[in-house]
Amino acid sequence: MPTRLRTAAERGTILLTTLAVALVLSSPYVRADEPAPPLLTDGFGITVTDQPQWVDDQRRTFVFSVATDQVPTPTLLEGQEPGKHKVVVTLPSSYDPSARYPVQYYLHGHPDRPDSAWNRRVVEKATEGVPLITVQPNGSGRGWYSNWVNPGAAGPQNWETFHLDQLVPFVDANLNTIASREGRAIVGHSMGGFGAMHYAEHQPDLFHAVGSFSGGLDLRNSEIRAAITATLVNPASGTPTVNVDAVFGPPVWPFDGVWNAQSPAHHVGSLRGMKVALYTGNGGDLTVNPIQAVLENRARETALVTAANLTANGIPFHFADYGDGSGWAPGCTGKHAEEPCVQADMNHFVQLLAQGF
Numbered sequence: 374m375p376t377r378l379r380t381a382a383e384r385g386t387i388l389l390t391t392l393a394v395a396l397v398l399s400s401p402y403v404r405a406d407e408p409a410p411p412l413l414t415d416g417f418g419i420t421v422t423d424q425p426q427w428v429d430d431q432r433r434t435f436v437f438s439v440a441t442d443q444v445p446t447p448t449l450l451e452g453q454e455p456g457k458h459k460v461v462v463t464l465p466s467s468y469d470p471s472a473r474y475p476v477q478y479y480l481h482g483h484p485d486r487p488d489s490a491w492n493r494r495v496v497e498k499a500t501e502g503v504p505l506i507t508v509q510p511n512g513s514g515r516g517w518y519s520n521w522v523n524p525g526a527a528g529p530q531n532w533e534t535f536h537l538d539q540l541v542p543f544v545d546a547n548l549n550t551i552a553s554r555e556g557r558a559i560v561g562h563s564m565g566g567f568g569a570m571h572y573a574e575h576q577p578d579l580f581h582a583v584g585s586f587s588g589g590l591d592l593r594n595s596e597i598r599a600a601i602t603a604t605l606v607n608p609a610s611g612t613p614t615v616n617v618d619a620v621f622g623p624p625v626w627p628f629d630g631v632w633n634a635q636s637p638a639h640h641v642g643s644l645r646g647m648k649v650a651l652y653t654g655n656g657g658d659l660t661v662n663p664i665q666a667v668l669e670n671r672a673r674e675t676a677l678v679t680a681a682n683l684t685a686n687g688i689p690f691h692f693a694d695y696g697d698g699s700g701w702a703p704g705c706t707g708k709h710a711e712e713p714c715v716q717a718d719m720n721h722f723v724q725l726l727a728q729g730f
Contacts, residue, residue, distance in 0.1 A: 424437055433463055435462055446527060481564075506548060513532070514609075518568025522619075525619060533571075558582035570583060570679070581647060581648060587653050637679065655707050665708040666707075668708075695717075
């Protein structure tokens with residue numbers, strides 16, 4: 374049956390569509406050579422479940438998802454997908470795909486996620502113009518960057534193995550990194566500050582620099598123990614909840630051996646030869662945002678213990694003890710998880726990396 378002749382209206386629609394496509398393809402703002410994020414290959418126990426996608430038109434930061442048998446079922450915050458770990462990567466603003474770059478691993482705090490907008494802002498601002506790749510792995514709302522001793526029904530929660538034995542070599546195999554100790558640094562905020570020091574102490578062969586932004590570094594401190602165990606039973610930290618002994622075992626003597634053994638403040642000896650930086654405020658005005666003020670004040674106490682032990686071991690370190698924040702950064706009032714404070718921390722740490730400390 375012959376095709377019927379198109380009406381004038383149909384012919385006009387086809388012509389307009391063709392012109393529109395031609396205009397888009399010829400536009401200086403849409404180019405065929407615009408960079409695509411890399412395609413990633415499975416390996417080292419990691420399966421890529423979602424290939425990278427740019428988070429915005431700036432094409433500096435992309436996000437992808439992976440699965441791992443080391444943490445097959447992480448507890449979930451709102452918006453997170455079962456069995457998937459998002460990883461966020463920020464490239465240098467003048468990224469050259471033919472070059473290789475040092476990489477810093479940035480560990481988020483509690484209860485947070487690597488793809489939250491404020492984490493991306495902090496990283497992108499601090500690394501603008503700096504030849505540095507930043508990788509932000511998922512640490513769950515309450516992962517505590519540790520291999521849990523009693524995960525129970527949650528299943529394996531081997532966060533340390535996932536990040537250090539799987540993700541680090543996976544990143545080196547898939548991205549243009551300098552795949553050596555001298556090409557890696559690790560830093561984190563709050564729970565992530567604990568994680569960064571914890572990881573650096575356990576595998577000092579992986580990192581040449583470590584930084585903690587208001588990390589809870591003293592697991593022998595009863596207030597820090599109370600804060601950590603509270604995150605395990607609080608649904609706001611992720612669901613399902615877990616037992617108070619899930620991560621480090623019972624938090625009370627004489628059953629608290631894991632807490633003592635995993636306390637970064639007390640095991641600094643392996644950091645010898647590494648660049649170390651600590652950052653903390655004092656909470657500022659306790660009548661303003663008192664919860665965040667107290668959290669920062671207590672985190673500072675753990676930084677002081679860490680600093681004393683570094684000094685006793687003859688290990689040089691940088692310590693930004695910036696009090697109420699008034700002299701540290703505009704908008705910083707010395708409180709916990711305050712973006713202007715964390716931004717200033719990250720700015721300073723990245724500059725230390727750029728200067729080689």
